[in-house]
Amino acid sequence: MPDFNNLPSKLPQGKTSIFSVMSTLARENDAIDLSQGFPNFETDARLKELVYKAMKDGHNQYPPMNGIPELREQISAKIEDLYGVKYKVDTEITLTSGATQALYCAITAFIHPGDEVIVFKPAYDSYEPAIKSNGGKPVLVQLKGKDFSIDWQEVKDKINASTKMVIINTPHNPTGTVMSKEDMQQLEGLLKNTNIILLSDEVYEHIIFDNIEHQSASRFPGLAERAIVCSSFGKTFHNTGWKMGYCVAPEELMKEIWKIHELTVFCVNHPMQRAFAEYLKDPENYLSLGSFYQQKRDKFLKLMKGTKFTAIPSSGTYYQLFDFSEITDEKDTNFANRLTREHKVASIPVSEFNIDKKDNKQLRFCFAKTDETLEKAAEILNRI
Numbered sequence: 001m002p003d004f005n006n007l008p009s010k011l012p013q014g015k016t017s018i019f020s021v022m023s024t025l026a027r028e029n030d031a032i033d034l035s036q037g038f039p040n041f042e043t044d045a046r047l048k049e050l051v052y053k054a055m056k057d058g059h060n061q062y063p064p065m066n067g068i069p070e071l072r073e074q075i076s077a078k079i080e081d082l083y084g085v086k087y088k089v090d091t092e093i094t095l096t097s098g099a100t101q102a103l104y105c106a107i108t109a110f111i112h113p114g115d116e117v118i119v120f121k122p123a124y125d126s127y128e129p130a131i132k133s134n135g136g137k138p139v140l141v142q143l144k145g146k147d148f149s150i151d152w153q154e155v156k157d158k159i160n161a162s163t164k165m166v167i168i169n170t171p172h173n174p175t176g177t178v179m180s181k182e183d184m185q186q187l188e189g190l191l192k193n194t195n196i197i198l199l200s201d202e203v204y205e206h207i208i209f210d211n212i213e214h215q216s217a218s219r220f221p222g223l224a225e226r227a228i229v230c231s232s233f234g235k236t237f238h239n240t241g242w243k244m245g246y247c248v249a250p251e252e253l254m255k256e257i258w259k260i261h262e263l264t265v266f267c268v269n270h271p272m273q274r275a276f277a278e279y280l281k282d283p284e285n286y287l288s289l290g291s292f293y294q295q296k297r298d299k300f301l302k303l304m305k306g307t308k309f310t311a312i313p314s315s316g317t318y319y320q321l322f323d324f325s326e327i328t329d330e331k332d333t334n335f336a337n338r339l340t341r342e343h344k345v346a347s348i349p350v351s352e353f354n355i356d357k358k359d360n361k362q363l364r365f366c367f368a369k370t371d372e373t374l375e376k377a378a379e380i381l382n383r384i
Contacts, residue, residue, distance in 0.1 A: 011133055019037075019125075019348070029346075030344065032373060032376055033346045034346060034377055037235075037318065038240040039238045039369065040368075042238070043238040044285070047237060050275035050278050051271050051272055052271075054270070054275055055271045061270065065266055066095065067094060067273055071095060072090075072095070074276070074281065075280070076088075078280060083216045085218045087248045091251040091255075092250060094246060094248075094258065094261060095267075096230075096247060098245045099234075100126050100245075103126060103127070104130050104260075109256040109257045109259065110253075111131055111135070112136070112164075114162060115136045116138075116139045117131045117138055118139045118155065118166040120150065121353060122143065122175060122350055139158050139163070142355045142358075148175045150183060150186075155190060159194075166187070166199070169202075170215065173204065173319060174317075174319055174353055176313075177315055183215070184223065187223065188220050197226055198227040200229045202229055202230065203236075203245070204235055204317040205236075206287070207236075208316040209290060209294040209313075212316065214316075216229065217229050224250075226253075231247070238368075242269070293318050293368070297318075300378065303375060304378055304381060307381050309322035309363075310326065319367070320365050321362050323360075323362055324362070331349075331351070332350060335363070339363075343383075343384060345377050345380050347364060347365050348363065348364040
């Protein structure tokens with residue numbers, strides 16, 4: 001009988017993600033789950049009807065590898081309208097199985113053994129494993145202070161001949177911060193006259209508050225010419241389980257991404273593509289999201305005002321960080337665990353995303369929930 005116990009692992013330090021850990025803990029303890037990032041309310045009934053119509057109309061076989069032309073045309077028009085740059089429909093837009101697949105394909109297409117990739121921490125937990133599994137080296141830059149600002153001098157000091165890629169995420173998970181125009185211009189200047197690729201995770205592009213404007217990498221010519229921009233229909237339209245996303249990039253980069261995309265999934269859900277192609281024709285379906293989620297953010301902050309948790313209001317995403325240092329000096333992982341088991345509210349400890357798991361006594365709560373859910377959670381948290 002074969003012995004597979006000593007096979008070399010591409011990810012020897014790999015472990016179950018904190019999202020799975022906390023969601024499982026929430027289920028086991030019948031807790032209100034504000035940990036994992038998904039809405040607990042329904043997607044638009046019209047969008048579901050459009051998927052059903054596409055199925056009835058016979059769109060149930062393989063679509064083109066990079067997505068149906070009708071949807072790619074709508075994506076191109078949306079980006080041009082919002083950010084002023086036109087991506088070629090046939091060669092610069094690809095539909096993917098969620099944004100995570102787009103991110104993985106982009107990293108796998110370009111990162112070779114020994115290549116360095118700059119990652120800003122705290123960071124979404126799929127970046128580093130994808131880099132490492134391709135033999136690359138994550139070069140970590142910790143965001144600074146309570147506003148999670150970027151020290152651009154530190155970034156400049158870490159760029160060298162081995163730097164192949166920089167990964168950014170705005171609006172940012174888990175902190176809820178948003179990169180400014182000045183940040184993007186600083187990055188544009190640093191990457192000028194290099195062959196460094198920019199991987200820009202913009203899955204929360206439409207979930208942004210307080211009249212802040214999303215600074216897509218596509219807006220800046222010096223970034224757009226080297227950027228792979230990843231977006232998510234699941235995050236945008238309250239249907240994360242559909243696993244539908246897309247990426248855009250200059251043709252020269254997209255050709256390499258296609259090679260990985262074709263071998264991993266080849267293509268993605270056909271009837272859903274038909275539905276999104278129709279749904280995107282009304283821009284209000286995504287332009288209204290900022291105000292929709294800002295109302296939820298504001299409601300949650302108001303409900304939490306009487307607690308000993310403190311917060312800087314999130315500027316984007318549907319996450320809110322709360323500082324609990326006035327409540328306990330426990331490690332955030334221990335407190336999050338106890339909060340779930342004893343008080344029946346699940347959250348995410350932010351140290352899991354930091355360099356060396358630095359504990360700043362912060363928990364991340366997802367407020368993409370019904371008002372009833374937010375009210376029940378806040379009622380419990382007000383008693384702590």
